[in-house]
Amino acid sequence: MKAGWSYKRFGEVATLQRGFDLPTQNRIAGTFPLVSSSGVIDSHHKSAVKSPGVITGRSGSIGKVFFIDKDYWPLNTVLYVKDFHGNDPKFIFHFLNNFDLKRFATGTGVPTLNRNFVHDERVLFTTDTKEQQRIVAILDEAFEGIATAKANAEKNLQNARALFESHLQYIFSNKDQNWRDLGTPLSELCELIVDCEHKTAPTQDEGIPSIRTPNIGKGKLLLDGVYRVSQETYVEWTRRAIPAAGDLILAREAPAGNVAVIPENQPLCLGQRTVLIRPKSEFLNSHFLAYFLLQPLMQTKLLAHSRGATVQHVNMKDIRALQLGAIPPVAKQAEIVELIQSVSQQNDQLISIYQQKLAALDELKKALLQQAFSGEL
Secondary structure (H helix, E strand, C coil): CCCCEEEEEHHHHCEEEECECCCHHHCCCCCEEEEECCEEEEEECCCCECCCEEEEECECCCCCEEEECCCEEEECCEEEEEECCCCCHHHHHHHHHHCCHHHHEECCCCCEECHHHHHCCEEEEECCHHHHHHHHHHHHHHHHHHHHHHHHHHHHHHHHHHHHHHHHHHHHHCCCCCCEECCCEHHHHEEEEEECCCCCCCCECCCEEEECHHHECEECECCCCCEEECHHHHHHHCCCCCCCCCCEEEECECCCCCEEECCCCCCCEECCCEEEEEECCCCCCHHHHHHHHHCHHHHHHHHCCCECCCCCECCHHHHHCCECCEECCHHHHHHHHHHHHHHHHHHHHHHHHHHHHHHHHHHHHHHHHHHHCCCCC
16 A cells, blocks of 8 residues: 555545535526536525535436535535545545445435445545645546547547438439339338337346337447347237338437338337338338438428427327338339448448547546555556
8 A cells, every 4th residue: 555545434534415405496596506416507696615616416316526616506416525624625526536426325216325324434545635636636637638538539429420411411312313202101102100009018137129219220229228028018019010120110209200120030019109110112122211211301301290399209190191202213222222331331330439439538537546546646
């Protein structure tokens, strides 16, 4: 163990205190931050605690830590550091970011952090303020660089996702004389368009995937973390129609408009707010229809009549009545699908690179914190 470091009770290095009630109707906009378990959410005309502040979630969102450099009002969903015991506040901020607060949360519905359990925990700590300030300077500089790198990677990731949409728009805007408007709604170009069951399926650890809106990507299913159901539930949830390879699943909300094609040998059932679409093969290639619906122009048409003030919701009648406009012959559709899938594969590789970079930056930050608070930095 490095000289100057020793084990202490958490309560000896920082005292946590529950925040203060402040009902919404009593809040008056001002210059002082109102801090909840998710961070600064509003302002108030007066403060309750002097700066600097170190705050973490007490109820709801557990584990996030915030540093406030001005007087503030901590709400009752947080714990704030009432007493730093002479320690550098920024050092305590980094210390809490390294400390696994989530393991002290209790409650199955809304998790709650009990500060008394935290206070009794033994922690490795240095009370040497010069050493604290040295570590803070190193971490602040490193984290500033990491934040810049993350912002760049996130921007590149956003651009990569937008690139795919621009490719779709370019491909579908280059029509020739062989593209024809059949003048019929989507319902007449499909064997079936079936709504999901309007209730939540009972789930289990193993079984058949139940596709919810988060599992519907841009042309493909996202099965990581998918909910699963029993064979009995599957039979009940597919009584309207049994999903088959080549069928489309459309998200009616959150996010409305996303659509994926069911691959071969993949039994599944529909979760809430999804729609099963089975195109007629003489009119539409399944993958072509999926990509066609994902292009910006069709997304605008599809969502033009969506309902909901905060969450867009597409009605079944609007899906069935949707006019596709001009489409090419099925043989040409297959050629277009091959082109789009090639672009999609390259785009997925690019997205994967940026996602891996973001994950690596998060791991680097964790590693630096672990080094700092094991006395190795």
